[in-house]
Amino acid sequence: MAKTKESVTRRAQRVRRQIKKVANGRPRLSVYRSSKNIYAQVIDDSAGHTVAAASTLDTDLKGALKTGADTAAAAAVGKLLAERAVKAGIKDVVFDRGGYIYHGRVKALADAAREAGLNF
Incomplete structure (x- = not known):
């Protein structure tokens, strides 16, 4: 189990290192996926603060979702974010998949965010 956690952490750091090279001052859309929920936030790394955040635990979404661990919930989080x-006032971001494969819930969140007006 520890080997898996180390490899995910190493992969996440590698993704962030590449993102910082191409960011050109754009904020970072960071995704965290747990087994029961999904979280996303837009982070301004130059100022070091979070600009916007959303998760399946938000009161706006929690009652409307059947579960927080499916692609429909991820799409709702992406749209809200x-x-x-x-x-x-943020339209252009860089996508930080956080070491996760761009598939399933992570892809659903990204597609919904694009449709709702974010460019990446």
Whole structure:
């Protein structure tokens, strides 16, 4: 188990290192996926603070979702995050998949964020 956690951490650091090279001052859309929920936030690395955040635990989404661990929930989180980011004045971001494979819930979140107005 520890070997798996170390490899995911190493992969996440590798992804972040590559993102920082191509970011050009754009904020980072970071994704964390647990077995029961999914979390996403737009982070301004130059200022070191979170601009917008959303998760399946938000009161706006929690009652409307059947579960927090499916692609429909991830798409709802992506849409909500994009709306909050656009409201905060952020349109262009770089996508930080956090060491996860770009598939399933991570892909659903990214596609919904794109459809709701974020560019990456």
